[in-house]
Amino acid sequence: MTALSVQGLTAGYSNQPVLRQVSFDIASQSVFALIGPNGHGKTTLLRNLSGLISQQEGRVEYLGTQIEDLSAHRRVELGLIHVPQGDQLFGEMSVEENLLMGAYLRDSKADVTSSLEEVYAFFPRLAERRNQMANSLSGGERRMTGIGRGLMGDGKLMMMDEPSLGLAPLLIEQIYESLKALSKSGRTFLVVEENPARIAEIADTIALMDGGQIVWSGPPESLQSEEKLIQSYFGGH
Amino acid sequence: MDVLIQILVTGATLGAMYALASVGLALIWGTLGMFNMAHGLFMTIGAYGSYSIVIHLGLPIYIGLPAGFVAGALTGCLMHVLIVKFMLGTKNFGTNIMVATAGVGIILEDLVLKGYGAYPFTQPMSVLGSFKVGNVVISYQAVIIVAVAAALIGATAVLLLKTRLGRAIRATAMNLDAAKLMGVRTERTYLQVLAIAGGLAGAAGVLISSLSTLSPQMGGDPMLKAFVICVVAGLGHVGGTGLAAVALGLLEAAVQYFLGVRFGFPVMLVLVILFLIWRPNGLFGKKVVVRL
Numbered sequence: 001m002t003a004l005s006v007q008g009l010t011a012g013y014s015n016q017p018v019l020r021q022v023s024f025d026i027a028s029q030s031v032f033a034l035i036g037p038n039g040h041g042k043t044t045l046l047r048n049l050s051g052l053i054s055q056q057e058g059r060v061e062y063l064g065t066q067i068e069d070l071s072a073h074r075r076v077e078l079g080l081i082h083v084p085q086g087d088q089l090f091g092e093m094s095v096e097e098n099l100l101m102g103a104y105l106r107d108s109k110a111d112v113t114s115s116l117e118e119v120y121a122f123f124p125r126l127a128e129r130r131n132q133m134a135n136s137l138s139g140g141e142r143r144m145t146g147i148g149r150g151l152m153g154d155g156k157l158m159m160m161d162e163p164s165l166g167l168a169p170l171l172i173e174q175i176y177e178s179l180k181a182l183s184k185s186g187r188t189f190l191v192v193e194e195n196p197a198r199i200a201e202i203a204d205t206i207a208l209m210d211g212g213q214i215v216w217s218g219p220p221e222s223l224q225s226e227e228k229l230i231q232s233y234f235g236g237h
Numbered sequence: 238m239d240v241l242i243q244i245l246v247t248g249a250t251l252g253a254m255y256a257l258a259s260v261g262l263a264l265i266w267g268t269l270g271m272f273n274m275a276h277g278l279f280m281t282i283g284a285y286g287s288y289s290i291v292i293h294l295g296l297p298i299y300i301g302l303p304a305g306f307v308a309g310a311l312t313g314c315l316m317h318v319l320i321v322k323f324m325l326g327t328k329n330f331g332t333n334i335m336v337a338t339a340g341v342g343i344i345l346e347d348l349v350l351k352g353y354g355a356y357p358f359t360q361p362m363s364v365l366g367s368f369k370v371g372n373v374v375i376s377y378q379a380v381i382i383v384a385v386a387a388a389l390i391g392a393t394a395v396l397l398l399k400t401r402l403g404r405a406i407r408a409t410a411m412n413l414d415a416a417k418l419m420g421v422r423t424e425r426t427y428l429q430v431l432a433i434a435g436g437l438a439g440a441a442g443v444l445i446s447s448l449s450t451l452s453p454q455m456g457g458d459p460m461l462k463a464f465v466i467c468v469v470a471g472l473g474h475v476g477g478t479g480l481a482a483v484a485l486g487l488l489e490a491a492v493q494y495f496l497g498v499r500f501g502f503p504v505m506l507v508l509v510i511l512f513l514i515w516r517p518n519g520l521f522g523k524k525v526v527v528r529l
Contacts, residue, residue, distance in 0.1 A: 073420045
């Protein structure tokens, strides 16, 4: 089954297209990784899919529903969750309030409480920091809060924009361990990443974005053989 | 001793009214990044709304205060639906909305003038009688003003800090995009903020007019003072604004006592100039928010 199907998407800022005729499908419960150099439309694509910016052309189907004309909050209601780049936490709220904001649209208090416990079990550090203001957290804690906040939405498709950005190598490993565990949780993931080697370990499909277009996609194993491709985009990894 | 009590009582009364008048202004600034020049008219309309409910419709006097709140809240909603909504997110929003709301203020003042005339009325919402502490006479009216303002500001604080609606408002103020990604309908949040701020201003108008009179221009002076308070506190800092309001109320009472009544306002204006030069972000503000 297809979780997300994007057909001929053209979008950008003030009529200046950043994305040009982007098409791809994401299978349910799979991990779809979007890689490629900076400034070539990966973040714009996620911002478009979550409804923060509108598109000029194309169709987006999420679990059988056309969503390209829906507002951001309707997409969240449908379980399309976007964990944005650089965390975008609510700085003057506590960790717990940030997590509760992630469950803003959920009405059942009991469900929200059990999700909160799950997130604390998943990231025990957040349980220790629950009353601390988000803007006083370390980089790793901020990232965990951002991901935890996304998990609180109980989404079916989670889009993560560079979950390892700006973290020390040890922390990146930890975050990737968490992602690996999450990828077996029955959710579908769309992960934007800069480093192809790292994401290849957990992705089912990898797509390479360049100049606002998807120029290559396939299973991670076949990316290894595309040496020329990797050379040209990432300078010899 | 009596002097101190006198200053405390006058200062608390002024501070309570100022706090109620300025908290909404700070809330609007903090959430929408707009300086609402029509805020004084929210107060005027609250005061006249309350007057009309009691005098023209003959409803009991205790309905007057909630009526003032509702009148202010409705004015806030209308302003959002008719004007603010269409300007949000446009280029130079901060400047344009100031001009637009200033226009709204003038139109509303003219409407009040046309509807009620220029002649000042006495607010029916006043309680007679007083008691003495030492040699200082304290009117029941002053006690009621402090109590009502404290209750309304307390309720606002609980709303902002403890409820889902309040969390959505704070989230929208802190990070608009992230709030949208949580599923907050931010445009509705803006409407709610203008309703709450309008309601608080309306109630402030009722209290302010109960100490003086109702007139179409009555909102101008408290609006200016609310602006001073917001600058001293740091624009958009709601909690700090309440504290700064009480502090400035006490300062004004002290200045009035020692230097004379007419020096109260000039001293406040000097204060705002000093703040704008040396501490433009106010006592509690970190940086001036500029949102496009």
